[in-house]
Amino acid sequence: MTKYIDNVNAYLSQMKIKQTYISMKAGIDTKKLSRILTGTQDISSTDMEKIANALGKKIEFFLTDSFRVPNINSLAPEKIAFYAGEPTERQEEIATKLFQLMENIDEVMSAKGRFLNISRE
Incomplete structure (x- = not known):
């Protein structure tokens, strides 16, 4: 898998964001998104942009070598029901x-x- 996919998967896992949410928000078919995130389907730059935007980030956020997922426990609970970006x-x-x-x-x-x-x- 690519660094982008590895980082997106780590982010989704840490932030407890469901693929169905990203699929709906990004406008990518659920099955296609699953194939992309498991590495069985190559990802296009358009899909990378859609996924990043759905997560409230820029593509570059998921391409950095020093990728760090925010600690969800440090977020103010009264501000969010689930975390999908600031x-x-x-x-x-x-x-x-x-x-x-x-x-x-x-x-x-x-x-x-x-x-x-x-x-x-």
């Missing part, structure tokens, strides 16, 4: 707004419930 500033902003929206929806639904209970009395 979120961009825009993604952080959207996540914050969604969280605030969910809190507001919860407050509105609770208030509605209290109002309906009072009106029944």
Whole structure:
């Protein structure tokens, strides 16, 4: 296998990322991705780019000689449900707004419930 494939496999294993997720995110057929990652099918530069982008990295990240997989235990658990790369500033902003929206929806639904209970009395 190539250095790129070895490093991608190490990254997926350490970060506990499923091939099905990468397949969906990269737009590569699941069976083809499996063949690529096991080394039975040669990988094209286009597929290398798709896989790297799906993982939130550049191709060069997986081609370095001194490749190191981040320690997943050092990541802040409140920021991720699973690790697929560092979120961009825009993604952080959207996540914050969604969280605030969910809190507001919860407050509105609770208030509605209290109002309906009072009106029944």
